[in-house]
Amino acid sequence: MVKGTTAVRQDSNGGTESADRVADVLLLFAQASHPLGVTQIARSLGLSKAVVHRILQSLTSRSLLQAARGSTYVLGPTATTLAAKAWSQLDIRSLASPILRRLRDDTLETTTLSVLVGHQRIYLDQFESPQEVKMVVELGPRFPLHSGASSRAILAHLPTVFVDEAVGQLRALRTDLDVEAYVAALEAIREHGYASSLNERGTGAASIAAPFFDAGGNVMGSISSSGPVSRYGEEGHQDHVRLVVTAARAITAALAAA
Amino acid sequence: MVKGTTAVRQDSNGGTESADRVADVLLLFAQASHPLGVTQIARSLGLSKAVVHRILQSLTSRSLLQAARGSTYVLGPTATTLAAKAWSQLDIRSLASPILRRLRDDTLETTTLSVLVGHQRIYLDQFESPQEVKMVVELGPRFPLHSGASSRAILAHLPTVFVDEAVGQLRALRTDLDVEAYVAALEAIREHGYASSLNERGTGAASIAAPFFDAGGNVMGSISSSGPVSRYGEEGHQDHVRLVVTAARAITAALAAA
DNA sequence: CCATTGCGTTCCGCTTGGCGGAACTCTAGC
DNA sequence: GCTAGAGTTCCGCCAAGCGGAACGCAATGG
Numbered sequence: 034m035v036k037g038t039t040a041v042r043q044d045s046n047g048g049t050e051s052a053d054r055v056a057d058v059l060l061l062f063a064q065a066s067h068p069l070g071v072t073q074i075a076r077s078l079g080l081s082k083a084v085v086h087r088i089l090q091s092l093t094s095r096s097l098l099q100a101a102r103g104s105t106y107v108l109g110p111t112a113t114t115l116a117a118k119a120w121s122q123l124d125i126r127s128l129a130s131p132i133l134r135r136l137r138d139d140t141l142e143t144t145t146l147s148v149l150v151g152h153q154r155i156y157l158d159q160f161e162s163p164q165e166v167k168m169v170v171e172l173g174p175r176f177p178l179h180s181g182a183s184s185r186a187i188l189a190h191l192p193t194v195f196v197d198e199a200v201g202q203l204r205a206l207r208t209d210l211d212v213e214a215y216v217a218a219l220e221a222i223r224e225h226g227y228a229s230s231l232n233e234r235g236t237g238a239a240s241i242a243a244p245f246f247d248a249g250g251n252v253m254g255s256i257s258s259s260g261p262v263s264r265y266g267e268e269g270h271q272d273h274v275r276l277v278v279t280a281a282r283a284i285t286a287a288l289a290a291a
Numbered sequence: 292m293v294k295g296t297t298a299v300r301q302d303s304n305g306g307t308e309s310a311d312r313v314a315d316v317l318l319l320f321a322q323a324s325h326p327l328g329v330t331q332i333a334r335s336l337g338l339s340k341a342v343v344h345r346i347l348q349s350l351t352s353r354s355l356l357q358a359a360r361g362s363t364y365v366l367g368p369t370a371t372t373l374a375a376k377a378w379s380q381l382d383i384r385s386l387a388s389p390i391l392r393r394l395r396d397d398t399l400e401t402t403t404l405s406v407l408v409g410h411q412r413i414y415l416d417q418f419e420s421p422q423e424v425k426m427v428v429e430l431g432p433r434f435p436l437h438s439g440a441s442s443r444a445i446l447a448h449l450p451t452v453f454v455d456e457a458v459g460q461l462r463a464l465r466t467d468l469d470v471e472a473y474v475a476a477l478e479a480i481r482e483h484g485y486a487s488s489l490n491e492r493g494t495g496a497a498s499i500a501a502p503f504f505d506a507g508g509n510v511m512g513s514i515s516s517s518g519p520v521s522r523y524g525e526e527g528h529q530d531h532v533r534l535v536v537t538a539a540r541a542i543t544a545a546l547a548a549a
Numbered sequence: 550c551c552a553t554t555g556c557g558t559t560c561c562g563c564t565t566g567g568c569g570g571a572a573c574t575c576t577a578g579c
Numbered sequence: 580g581c582t583a584g585a586g587t588t589c590c591g592c593c594a595a596g597c598g599g600a601a602c603g604c605a606a607t608g609g
Contacts, residue, residue: 048349049596055313056353063373071586081569086587091306095314101509104586108373115321115370157325307567329557339598344558362557
């Protein structure tokens with residue numbers, strides 16, 4: 034059935050020809066500096082115009098492409114959404130992995146990677162403790178910036194509009210909030226370079242978290258070493274802090290070098 | 292042959308089921324905050340695991356996706372390239388800022404930047420009026436294209452499928468819609484180069500908006516000068532319009548030069 | 550240790566979705 | 580008006596890809 038010239042294209046191991054073709058069309062747009070037309074794409078890939086047209090319709094229906102002038106096509110808004118995700122997942126996650134794995138091996142606690150997304154925080158990755166009783170987080174859901182060591186480590190380095198917002202959110206939850214103490218605690222986090230929590234939400238969990246920054250000095254997220262509160266006493270605390278802060282700095286350095 | 296449940300997915304006009312499926316898999320990754328596995332994707336889209344696996348292989352062979360831990364998948368390097376291209380198309384904010392700031396200073400009203408995202412509009416930026424009573428918008432949420440000057444300034448330059456959709460949406464909201472008048476108003480907007488609104492949603496807000504275009508002549512968004520309706524009378528209206536339209540043209544020119 | 554569960558990966562018979570060639574429509578230029 | 584070349588639509592035909600199921604692997608619990 035498939036008769037397209039495949040001199041320029043290659044197949045996939047275990048994929049399908051038709052899916053390969055969709056991917057190849059998208060690749061052309063990734064490499065193009067101007068709108069592309071049906072015939073141009075067909076020639077470049079050695080496919081029939083009818084096939085290309087069909088693929089374009091499917092991609093356009095999902096806004097991965099959009100129609101441009103003169104019946105040509107350009108990348109569409111969904112490709113933009115892919116941008117934010119690909120950037121945040123590819124660069125930070127792969128850079129941070131080896132560092133977090135080492136931190137896990139040094140502390141024997143679960144280490145996590147969080148990123149700031151808008152005005153919230155997302156767990157992006159974790160390396161689980163080898164111990165039987167350990168902390169395990171769910172990757173994906175969004176967390177507010179006002180509570181938890183991982184959040185506060187980020188919030189401490191954000192502009193006051195973020196802090197005001199966080200305070201407002203906390204006030205709605207707790208009428209007894211001591212705002213001055215809260216703001217002073219953020220100041221201390223900024224000064225010491227880390228945040229910690231001990232059974233903060235009554236979950237029996239404890240955490241030491243430190244922020245990492247982009248090349249411009251803007252906070253992008255935080256890493257943490259977390260586990261059961263019984264393993265987070267005064268003894269060894271400073272060593273633990275040093276490991277977390279050092280790892281966060283390594284991530285900041287890796288991001289700057291990338 | 293194709294037996295996938297299509298309750299959640301929609302077909303494309305003129306596309307193929309198999310290409311639609313590839314696009315839908317990519318969409319899932321665009322919306323996901325963490326790695327996805329074969330079974331998860333299969334369940335979300337109502338497809339067989341074998342189909343999903345094949346699509347993943349094709350996308351992985353082109354680095355649109357890549358294998359992650361635990362046999363899951365995440366967006367790959369080509370997605371970043373693709374997205375970078377798309378972002379360059381949408382990296383309007385920095386180009387538009389100086390223009391919008393000047394417009395704010397000239398009009399003493401709040402100026403906004405909106406972009407077309409799929410079939411909706413998003414406020415991307417604003418420069419607030421120095422006056423005490425002023426318009427302030429929320430950046431981020433999506434607005435329909437059918438209502439408001441900023442939306443209509445965009446809609447007037449979109450294909451009829453967008454207009455039909457907008458009319459459909461409006462009809463659901465207002466049974467007394469005069470479609471002919473609505474379409475004629477869009478025609479006037481296209482002709483005059485701007486849209487305006489006066490207390491349109493009973494919010495006391497008024498606005499003058501003009502569209503801007505990419506290098507290919509496609510409408511990408513609109514800018515507006517907005518404030519309390521009491522400041523938007525006939526006196527000074529033409530001068531105000533001229534400032535907005537001129538600023539929009541400057542953004543179009545800046546985009547063409549980029 | 551075995552059984553169960555649930556994941557990803559591979560296999561294979563079957564059929565229909567999508568292929569490709571060609572016709573059609575539209576536009577621009579001469 | 581004709582030609583050329585683009586995008587879009589049509590339709591007969593068949594093999595590519597479907598989906599069900601088997602397989603491999605890992606984790607968990609008894």
